[in-house]
Amino acid sequence: MTGKSAVLATDLSTASETMVESETGLNCLSRIGVERIHLVTVVPSNVHSGMPGIDFEKRRKRALRRYRSTIADAGFAVETHVVRGTPHRRINGIAGTVGADLILVGSRGKSPLENRVIGSTARNLARTTVVPLLVDRIERGVDDPNTIRRHLFERTLFATDFSENAERAFETFEYLRHATREVTLTHVRSPKDDTGDVADVESRMEPLIERLDEWGLDARIDIRRGDPAQEILAAEREHDPSTVLIGSRGRSRLRRLLLGNVSEDVVANATGNVFLVPPPRSV
Template identity: 55%
Template sequence: MRAVYATDLSDAIEAAIGDRTCLECLGRYGIDAIDLVTVTSPNVTAGMPGSDVSQRTRNALDRQRNILEREGFEVQTHVVRGTPHRRINGLADRIDADLVIVGSRGQSPLEQRLIGGTARDVARTSVRPLLVQRIVEQDDDHEVADEHLFQRVLYATDFSENAERAFDQFDRLQTATQEALLVHVAPPARRPGSDTVDDAEERLEALADDLRARGIDAQAQVREGVATDEILAAEAEFDPTTILLGARGKSPMRRLLLGSVSEDITAQATSNVLLVPPTRVR
């Protein structure tokens, strides 16, 4: 399986690429080949007098390539110019990637995590499963927030077709995932004991039984309230390493627009997020 790994060649991304546990988790997911891509500004001209931007970029990219190759991955590198999310997704389509990986750093002084511009735009337009990897700053250094990427998974579902497609990711995650919490959020109008809530509990339990049969310790939980708030509350209680959910498009146009819940979760969660887009946009 093949992944596109987007890098801005920063210390933050190098911390993620250099984390052996993260790379081992990608291997358990099935990734054995990585296309490492960096997107430079279209306004920078290679070969300009007094400019060594191209060579410095190549040196940094080769350093990250060597890290990945030492861990056993087959690696291709790409230096491209243009709009980052378009070039990243374009490469993913061209090589038929199984996964796209982007890093995201929290920038809010209120300690609310805000997804970076490039990561947000990739998430809004990707037609491939996307892993948004959290990177945090500690004492002027960087490290990944959860290096055991898929060890504890919070799966949020509204029982839509795209949520079912996201659940299919457990086919790849089952060797990497030890625990899972399955969450469905019922709107406030649906009261406990109603047929709709009972049906949701039964459907969640059926999914949990599926995971238990695979050796994953799974729990099922129906919550009531605003979907984003309840999923984030479940995250705080369960402390997952990754949140898994579908990114459902609102628009019939070619470009995929994230639904408000998936966008809010991707922006505000402290865990990694694995987003799965609808089949119809591929």
């Protein structure tokens, strides 16, 4: 397993601190082969260093030094980046520049004003990322929040429609398996589904189960019928996984990069973590 690098995006909030200081979470990253972490924080374009009484860049650099020490103590090589601009664009830019294998961003859970929504940066990253994105869900509405799922990949719910996007997402088990114990393979038969009856779906699941078995992972099948996004979220509530693994549709002629409705709904409304795998940059 070759050494991987990850971009860990932080706004230096309490929620971000929780994510950075999660010993279990850092251990999970180590187990999947991450050796170098790039800590990134973005100073918004509308914040200027000359504003009276405000010096966000120095304050952020001090906080990043503290975070850097925590991550280095966990055994990672660490680089810090304090940049200015639009958060999701700068985070994506740094991920591309350093050749990151994944981006990790923390997100508060349920909002008191809206149905479970993720912050604008996490949402925009989900729509534009060209490398796998892990949305690490953090408790909301408490002064001292915890991560909602301590283990990032221990129990993974993998949603598949047997597309190339889903196959690409499944291939991440090549390294996720080192931090995974059990997998729930979920397929939703929608009214437009042409994957056949339940027996046909089970037959198509068999090669996936065999590969997971070769990797020493316990696997089970959950075949559902209905609206794909709603049923995937229902499966998450039923099986209580650490993370939902799903592939995104990729580029659209109408928008620079648009998630399929199913992926977008899952990222926005899942209770726990979501690991989103986009198409490769060249697609």
